[in-house]
């Protein structure tokens with residue numbers, strides 16, 4: 465954790481910060497981009513949201529539970545409670561900056577990749593991994609109740625190691 469103390473400091477001299485636009489999000493200057501994306505989504509960029517957003521979005525596509533993010537925040541010395549982490553994750557989900565993926569009904573992962581995609585769930589280490597093929601489709605979709613349409617299909621393919 466050698467550099468954990470500096471994690472909250474913006475790095476304006478970072479050469480990546482010269483890039484602009486949402487396309488540059490994952491490789492751009494995280495502090496600048498998080499601020500921009502919060503504001504664009506109508507979420508006020510408070511200190512805590514900025515810090516949590518930095519942890520969430522500054523490292524590429526990720527799948528995190530509230531507990532995992534809370535642990536990262538604690539390691540990065542971000543003064544935040546688990547309840548605030550939950551609230552922030554839900555706010556970011558409402559603002560469509562995150563996508564919720566539920567596994568088991570007990571574990572909720574927050575996905576920084578909000579595009580349509582499905583997941584492998586690695587049972588042995590509780591890890592969620594993107595299925596790279598976006599064209600994965602169900603062969604037969606069940607009849608829908610009258611008056612309803614499909615909002616989204618979340619597929620989680622559970623994997624265990626061969627014995």
Ligand SMILES: [Zn+2]
Pocket residue numbers: 527575577581582583593594
């Ligand atoms: Zn994903």
